[in-house]
Amino acid sequence: xxxxxxxxxxxxxxxxxxxxxxxxxxxxxxxxxxxxxxxxxxxxxxxxxxxxxxxxxxxxxxxxxxxxxxxxxxxxxxxxxxxxxxxxxxxxxxxxxxxxxxxxxxxxxxxxxxxxxxxxxxxxxxxxxxxxxxxxxxxxxxxxxxxxxxxxxxxxxxxxxxxxxxxxxxxxxxxxxxxxxxxxxxxxxxxxxxxxxxxxxxxxxxxxxxxxxxxxxxxxxxxxxxxxxxxxxxxxxxxxxxxxxxxxxxxxxxxxxxxxxxxxxxxxxxxxxxxxxxxxxxxxxxxxxxxxxxxxxxxxxxxxxxxxxxxxxxxxxxxxxxxxxxxxxxxxxxxxxxxxxxxxxxxxxxxxxxxxxxxxxxxxxxxxxxxxxxxxxxxxxxxxxxxxxxxxxxxxxxxxxxxxxxxxxxxxxxxxxxxxxxxxxxxxxxx
Numbered sequence: 001x002x003x004x005x006x007x008x009x010x011x012x013x014x015x016x017x018x019x020x021x022x023x024x025x026x027x028x029x030x031x032x033x034x035x036x037x038x039x040x041x042x043x044x045x046x047x048x049x050x051x052x053x054x055x056x057x058x059x060x061x062x063x064x065x066x067x068x069x070x071x072x073x074x075x076x077x078x079x080x081x082x083x084x085x086x087x088x089x090x091x092x093x094x095x096x097x098x099x100x101x102x103x104x105x106x107x108x109x110x111x112x113x114x115x116x117x118x119x120x121x122x123x124x125x126x127x128x129x130x131x132x133x134x135x136x137x138x139x140x141x142x143x144x145x146x147x148x149x150x151x152x153x154x155x156x157x158x159x160x161x162x163x164x165x166x167x168x169x170x171x172x173x174x175x176x177x178x179x180x181x182x183x184x185x186x187x188x189x190x191x192x193x194x195x196x197x198x199x200x201x202x203x204x205x206x207x208x209x210x211x212x213x214x215x216x217x218x219x220x221x222x223x224x225x226x227x228x229x230x231x232x233x234x235x236x237x238x239x240x241x242x243x244x245x246x247x248x249x250x251x252x253x254x255x256x257x258x259x260x261x262x263x264x265x266x267x268x269x270x271x272x273x274x275x276x277x278x279x280x281x282x283x284x285x286x287x288x289x290x291x292x293x294x295x296x297x298x299x300x301x302x303x304x305x306x307x308x309x310x311x312x313x314x315x316x317x318x319x320x321x322x323x324x325x326x327x328x329x330x331x332x333x334x335x336x337x338x339x340x341x342x343x344x345x346x347x348x349x350x351x352x353x354x355x356x357x358x359x360x361x362x363x364x365x366x367x368x369x370x371x372x373x374x375x376x377x378x379x380x381x382x383x384x385x386x387x388x389x390x391x392x393x394x395x396x397x398x399x400x401x402x403x404x405x406x407x408x409x410x411x412x413x414x415x416x417x418x419x420x421x422x423x424x425x426x427x428x429x430x431x
Contacts, residue, residue, distance in 0.1 A: 121150070314358075
């Protein structure tokens with residue numbers, strides 16, 4: 001351990017309801033302590049300080065979904081191509097997509113876009129050197145709308161400079177990125193993902209929406225779904241010699257997220273549509289499925305799926321959110337066609353979120369039994385699978401450690417698999 005390396009690190013997830021902290025040895029990945037405190041939405045730094053009060057002198061690295069996370073709208077050229085490619089890039093960057101529109105923005109479409117109250121607009125359209133009129137027109141509409149929303153520009157590279165100048169001329173903050181669909185049949189979301197993350201850090205974390213305390217910007221490295229996806233990816237890598245694909249289900253106060261990682265090293269899966277490639281790592285973020293912030297919408301969604309309307313019991317709400325989220329995830333897989341991950345193929349399922357972490361093991365067993373019997377789709381993911389409950393809430397911490405402390409992240413993931421969080425056993429195949 002060099003003098004510049006901390007002996008402990010506080011990995012913090014600032015959620016919409018609770019702020020969770022894990023004290024980790026970054027050299028070994030050993031989990032030393034956990035704590036949580038209610039999220040203080042008037043100034044989230046207060047909640048972070050409360051959650052880490054027992055971790056003196058530990059540097060903080062954090063992720064955040066406070067206030068429902070990063071709200072992103074996608075404006076594209078054609079619904080099944082540009083807009084869908086932008087939608088995929090947004091989800092894989094950890095954003096919560098609140099609106100998708102395609103074609104030229106008329107007054108009605110612009111009004112609907114503004115009503116969605118996005119934190120950022122992802123403006124896409126056209127392959128490189130291809131159709132550019134819609135991208136130009138939409139940039140002009142946004143520039144003239146007297147609206148200061150940040151824009152990630154990820155469309156036709158041939159007119160990128162021209163379109164960026166129009167947007168900046170209208171006073172809009174612009175983050176330029178590579179085209180999400182540079183050619184028919186080739187999805188390239190990485191540059192847009194990075195730009196979306198930059199917007200999150202600069203305009204949400206660096207702004208005054210969550211806190212004016214400058215420490216927040218120095219702490220936060222990612223949107224929580226981004227950190228969790230990295231955590232699931234590390235977990236899959238730990239299990240890779242056993243050929244174990246992983247699904248993680250995270251039920252939160254504002255959203256319910258499903259992560260599916262079959263191969264942590266895969267960069268691009270087989271194309272599932274003529275024009276849009278499907279990422280090997282899939283995630284769906286359901287912004288209307290939360291057990292506190294989105295509870296009314298959750299009950300509506302459950303009724304729409306033909307499920308009993310859950311009352312006030314948190315575990316019952318969590319069960320309903322899990323069923324609806326898994327069904328939607330599988331429907332999305334079917335819509336995208338073959339290729340990429342399949343949640344049905346997972347051998348290990350990780351349950352995360354306070355409704356599962358704080359429930360008695362016997363109660364979780366009963367929920368799992370009902371989920372495994374769901375004929376609408378959830379049963380095909382959970383039936384007969386090994387299940388781990390992330391009771392110490394380390395999935396996000398693993399993701400936060402992955403970039404700068406990869407060995408520690410791997411050790412913490414291995415501890416999650418081998419430790420006392422298991423509900424049903426995982427029989428590892430020989431390497």
